[in-house]
Amino acid sequence: MSDFNLFSAIEVELGEVERQLTKNIITNIDILYNSSVHLINAGGKRLRPAFALLAARLFNKDINNAIPMAVALELVHMATLVHDDVIDNSVTRRGTITVKKGWGNRVSIYAGNYILARSLSIVAGYNRxxxxxxxxxxxxxxxxxxxxxxxxxxxxxxxxxxxxxxxxxxxxxxxxxxxxxxxxxxxxxxxxxxxxxxxxxxxxxxxxxxxxxxxxxxxxxxxxxxxxxxxxxxxxxxxxxxxxxxxxxxxxxxxxxxxxxxxxxxxxxxxxxxxxxxxxxxxxxxxxxxxxxxxxxxxxxxxxxx
Structure with a gap:
């Protein structure tokens, strides 16, 4: 079996993306925080941030500037998944319960909206x-x-x-x-x-x-x-x-x-x-x-x- 790892060149940055995902859920409302971080804690392939980092790596060795964008892209993806699970009435995703199953439809919609808003806020930080x-x-x-x-x-x-x-x-x-x-x-x-x-x-x-x-x-x-x-x-x-x-x-x-x-x-x-x-x-x-x-x-x- 091949030991090739497509993401080996960005492993450090992907680790930082993982840490930043949870850090960017900033709210004192427990039910909003817990429902929002639930899907993050369930893991995932993180393909979208990985491809953003790889694309950045083609043109710069230092890609720290791309980390916030990578985080924002994964948050957009997660927001769509939270909403999808409401629409599809899904009870499991990534081997655990969905936000819909754990917190219901109303909280799921609010959590998805919140996560999407946070992603746009991160992108706005580039001032571009x-x-x-x-x-x-x-x-x-x-x-x-x-x-x-x-x-x-x-x-x-x-x-x-x-x-x-x-x-x-x-x-x-x-x-x-x-x-x-x-x-x-x-x-x-x-x-x-x-x-x-x-x-x-x-x-x-x-x-x-x-x-x-x-x-x-x-x-x-x-x-x-x-x-x-x-x-x-x-x-x-x-x-x-x-x-x-x-x-x-x-x-x-x-x-x-x-x-x-x-x-x-x-x-x-x-x-x-x-x-x-x-x-x-x-x-x-x-x-x-x-x-x-x-x-x-x-x-x-x-x-x-x-």
Whole structure:
């Protein structure tokens, strides 16, 4: 097994990001503090701050200036997760209870709003209008993506274009912006900022397609939540889209995926029909295609400064 660690060059800075996440929840209201730090304490991959730091590291050896931005990006991501769990009525995330389960809907909404406001406050500390505009615009587009997904729930007539637009707003956008903002705080040349932005976009698309695959085939303990969550919530992902058009179970699948009752009562049967259709293999092919596009963008970037 390879000992390669993508984040080895930024381990110290990532450790500081972890410390700063909790420090930036500044409130004397116990219920707001406890609910806000709950998801932070549950851990996570910290991909968005990591990519911001890596992007900054391409243009400066000292990347301490990028740490507040990395913290802000993770806080935005966490705010969206807290709100998502209310919308989806989720009870577990990252192997522990959700804020929604522990504190209820009202506190969850307030906590998510508070975390988002804290992230914008951190970005404002750079005194750069361009950074704040990007973060605000990103936050608005993420919300638009959630609305698009909500309107598409249990809609078996949704197509590939709708799916790609949803995952772009849901996942790819914030990873793309993480790379973009990391480069900007390091004063990278405009060309490289664009290349990194596109790299993050393609990587984020690959990541979300892979996540949609894992929702059907992963071990629940490793995934940190029950499999089939997308099906139960009426979210039509790429494996299901493929199956509805290329499976001997196509008609049966369309009926099932259009029904909230069937999706919740017969989740495993639906998963088996999707797996039988080669929808998993097709989705893996698509994720690899996005990953190759990300690699192409990466090849345009400079070497890490000595």
């Amino acid at each position: 209008r361009d950074l704040l505009d990007i973060m605000a615009d990103t936050s608005m587009k993420i919300v638009e993506g959630e609305i698009i997904q909500m309107q598409s729930s249990f809609n078996v007539n949704t197509g590939l274009k709708n799916y790609l637009r949803r995952i772009e707003r849901k996942t790819a956008l914030l990873i793309s912006v993480s790379c973009q903002l990391g480069a900007l705080v390091s004063d990278a040349p405009e060309k490289y900022v664009y290349d990194l932005q596109r790299y993050g976009y393609y990587l984020g698309m690959a990541f979300q397609v892979t996540d949609d695959i894992l929702d059907l085939i992963a071990d629940e303990e490793i995934l940190g939540k029950p499999i089939g969550s997308d099906i139960r919530q009426g979210v039509i992902t790429l494996p299901a889209l493929y199956a509805m058009h290329n499976s001997k179970h196509a008609k049966e699948l369309k009926v099932a995926l259009a029904s909230s009752e069937i999706c919740n009562n017969n989740t495993q049967e639906i998963i088996e029909m999707i797996k039988d259709s080669e929808g998993i293999d097709y989705s893996y092919y698509v994720s690899q295609k996005f990953a190759r596009k990300a690699q192409e963008q990466l090849n345009k970037l400079p070497d890490v400064p000595e």
